[in-house]
Amino acid sequence: MSNRFQSLLDAQRENFLSDTTKSLDWRFEQLDRMERMLLENKDDWCAALYADFGKPPFEQMFEISVPTGVIKYYRDNLPSLIAPEPVAIPKGLEATGNRGVIYKEPYGVTLVIGPFNAPILLLLDPAIAALAAGNTVVLKPANTTPATAALFQKLVPQYFSPENVTVVTGGRAEITELLELPFDFIFFTGSSAVGKVVMRAAAEHLTPVILELGGQNPTIVDATANLEIAVDRIAWGHNAISGQWCIAPGFVCVHQSVADLFVEHLKTSIRRMYGSDPQQSPDFARMITTHDAARVASYILPDKVVIGGRSDIAARYVEPTILYPSDWSDPALQQEIFGPVLPVLTYDDIDTLLMTIKRMPKPLATYIFSKDQAVVDKILGSLSFGGGCVNQTNLHCWIDTLPFGGVGASGMGKYYGKAGFDALSNRKAMLIGNPDVDLDVFPPYAGKDIAKSLSVFG
Template identity: 80%
Template sequence: MPIPSGLESEGYRGVIHKEPYGSTLVIGPFNAPVLLLLDPAIAALAAGNPVVLKPANTTPTVAALFQKLIPEYFAPEAVAIVTGGRSEIAELLELPFDFIFFTGSAAVGKVVMRAAAEHLTPVILELGGQNPTVVDASANLDVAVDQIAWGHNAISGQWCIAPGYVYVHRSIADDFIARLKRSITAMYGEDPSLSPDFARMISEHDAGRVVSYIQPEKVVHGGRFDVQARYVEPTILYPSTWDDPAMQQEIFGPVLPVLPYDDLSEVIDTIKRKPKALAAYIFSKNQVDIDRFLKSVSFGGGCVNQTNLHCWIDSLPFGGVGMSGMGKYYGKAGFDALSNTKSLLIGNPDKLLDVFPPYAGKDIARNLSVFAG
């Protein structure tokens, strides 16, 4: 590594070593129970860390599969798996792990971070939040509606990077709504409950929670549900406002509020007053507006004229900011995040750099000048 030229001329070298943090706890979510457990585990293992995996208790089939397969392919000291619910997680969090990787809600993320603080354990937290989407007057609506309809309703809206709400320019709002309705119907049919491509909510509790956000007077598409069957139809709420129940938290379900706007500056000011999102999206052909949005709004990552796909690309570091999480991973970023960077200055064994007392009569400034340049 580059070091001051004066030190280099004295025979010194700068070296960086990457070393494992140590035992790493990976707590996975329910919505991508394989991918979001294995991706962090791969980053940890690539950096040399032994891993304890904790699958979500709401995906017992996946947990049972991991319990069967992990011991077949890994030594227990390399990868272990712990199943169970809250009590098992609480016991795990009492242990002095060297690193913790958690994917889930902000509420549980705070619990994990408090527990990690007891041992000063570093963490990566992949959380969520309300992900803003902006569609301006210059946008290609056919592209925008398909991306948003898919991005919001895939996995029944239960992924942390789904568009959470849409700001659409008032001049194209009616056209946008009409096209979005057609796009949803084209993807999932007149009755999405019959579609093999439309998922169910993870639990009756979550189905009921999402249903509580539906305001019948604002439903312009969908609105049907069956809580016992964990089914909530892809639903559009329009015109939405920030006073609506659906705008008070991350929806994590197939209910999409749409808000009309007149001035992009006001939209940006509003979004900036909200907690920072994990993702954000803008559909526009106006590069000035695109640049203004991207430079003004802080978020973990996102797309321009696209949704969601940034999280599938290993060369793009993925993670949140603020309330949507901390730390980035994927590819080399994951290796770096799960490695301690050990910086070393290798001295010349045959040459003394005299910076020692007594200082009287010594030209200390000259001796220290090797650190310049």
């Protein structure tokens, strides 16, 4: 049975094999086209995001401004990123006129599969890195954001030649068929369950992958934290996109001496952000499906609700909710919530808490609120996670000097800025020899001073 997308792959591969995509001019042109596609259709993008799940204006513009910022980074830095990179080699080899150089070459045809929660940003950021590195790109937007996917299907052919960038829409059947093909690189952002499917498919062709997955992200608040500032950052970090953010604080562990006060401040912060009826707030998004709304609502234990707790499944609405005091056995602590329900637990001994968290799957992010550097250092030295913040939440993933990605169950591979360029490039290591100076390392070995011969490598 023929694959519907084989011709698409073949056209991009032929284009790549021509070496066209390796030029600086080609890369700049693709970045310019991407920027124009975003900025010239800004209102349409925002309208699609609102149609799909009620994204508020600030979160809509975030999806435009972040990719255009990434484009600017690559436009400013591409010449130096592309340039061959001299590296140190053993002094003996260097003394005989040899030198080490790393060349950066693109992988080839790259499949980028995006998620629903930031359907523009998290599809295009990897694509922008791929194009900057000289790869062609096949875009697969999420099928659960139909308005945004339809806009991609409409606009991509208007701005790009299909042998450079093209788009495939659809659901599971289309993804399954795409994954049957021998892409040169696959970049997937989404759930751990689908990430495993992607990795199994990639293994059939030994295709390298970056998997940006998720997890239940811990937030630790100790007794020294500035609670009034911490709660605003946690409330926003958790409830933006209605909690459907892979880097959202998943649960909060607060030192028992300040836990009650923390919860009171957090309740005040949520009311200030979203009002007494968040369903009417223009700043609070909806769940992506009724199924997800029902799933998240099922985590709400009425006897632990201190604010929120209401839901309207048909309207895909779950109210921002705090569960306190929560327990490690509660339903909301058994998986990534991916919704606006926040369990708050207490702790009294940091070592016991860290051991509990270390036994959980490694998260994508961790957040620490403390003024005690010794506590911060202890947490950072003990826990393994993709990245995070101290006395902030969420913002680390949009800074181009900070590689972003997961570890263990939360993913593999890093991208963003230079890390993104490097991740989508094969770093080809080369030893450039001196054609006129002999190295006495060849047979016959009898009578040779072996140690002297090998000293050039030391």
